[in-house]
Amino acid sequence: MKVLVVGIGSMGLNHIKVLTQLKKENLVTEIYAVDIDKQRLDIAKNQGADLVFTDFHEAIPRKPDLGIIALPTRLHYTVTNELMDHMDLLVEKPITEKLGEALDLYRKSKTLGRRVFVGYIERFNPVYKALINDIGNEKPMYVETIRIGKLRGNPQSYGNVLLDLGIHDIDLALNMVNEDKVKVLGNVLRGDPISTAWLMLSIGGSIHVLHVSWDYEFRIRKMHVTLRNRYYEADLLNKVLIRNGTKHMIESTDQLRQELMHVINVLRGIERPIIDITDGIRALAIIDGILMNKSIIDLDELLM
Structure with a gap:
C-alpha cells in the first residue's frame, strides 16, 4: 500500500514515523510526503519518506492508495476535494472548517464510492x-x-x-x-x-x-x-x-x-x-x- 502524507507539521511527522514502522512490517510499500517547507521535507525524508514533493499534484502520478491530510484546518476542504478523485483519505480532525464543506465532501464520497476516514485518535x-x-x-x-x-x-x-x-x-x-x-x-x-x-x-x-x-x-x-x-x-x-x-x-x-x-x-x-x-x-x-x-x-x- 502506497501512502501520501500532505502536511509535515508535528502531526504529519508523527504519521511518517508510524508509517515507516509499518513499512518495515510490509504493511506499507511506499511513503510520500508533501509540504511547502523544504526543511520539513528533509526531516520527513530522514524519518523514512521515500519521495518528497512541494506540491501534492506531483505525487498523484505515483497513484497512492491512501492520502493523509494533516494540514491546517482551513486547507482541508480544497485538498481533500481534489485528492478524493484519486485515492481514499484519512483527514485529521476536524474534517473541514465549515459544515457545508464537509457535507459537500460527503456527497462526493458517496458518488465516487471513496472511503474517507476522520482522525479522531x-x-x-x-x-x-x-x-x-x-x-x-x-x-x-x-x-x-x-x-x-x-x-x-x-x-x-x-x-x-x-x-x-x-x-x-x-x-x-x-x-x-x-x-x-x-x-x-x-x-x-x-x-x-x-x-x-x-x-x-x-x-x-x-x-x-x-x-x-x-x-x-x-x-x-x-x-x-x-x-x-x-x-x-x-x-x-x-x-x-x-x-x-x-x-x-x-x-x-x-x-x-x-x-x-x-x-x-x-x-x-x-x-x-x-x-x-x-x-x-x-x-x-x-x-x-x-x-x-x-x-x-x-x-x-x-x-x-
Missing part, C-alpha cells in the same frame, strides 16, 4: 475502549468531559478550541450514546477566537457537560460517565479507569498506530470501519449549531 485510546467495552449497549444518563491545556501552536491553524479540543469529546459522547437528536441546553464561550468553552447538551436524553480550554498551564483529559447502576471516571491522559470506586490501570498503546492499522485493514477488507466521514460531520454539526445559536440539531436529517 481518542477513539483508539485504550481507556476509552475499555470504558466502551464495559458499558456495552447501555445508554449513559450523564457524561461530563474536561479537556484543557496550553495551546502551543498558532490558534489560526486550529480555528477555535471547540474545533481543536471540543470536537474530540463531542465525538466520544456521540459514539457512546448513539443518538441523533441533540439539544443545546446552554453554553459559555470566551475569547476571539474561542479559547475556553463550557457546553451543556442533551443527546437523545443523555446529558453531556463539556469544558475545553487553551487557557490553562496544565493538561487534563478526563471523562465522568454515570449509568443507572454504576459510575466511571476515565483519565484518558494517565490511562486510569475507575469503576464504582475501584481503580484499574490500563496498558498504554500507540493510538496513532492503532488508528493507521485500522484504516489500512479496512482498505484491505479485513475490518469494518468504526470512523468515517459521517462521524466527522456529526461532531462538526454540533459545533456549527452552537456557533449559529441553534437550540436543536438533528444529525439524522443532516445526512439524508
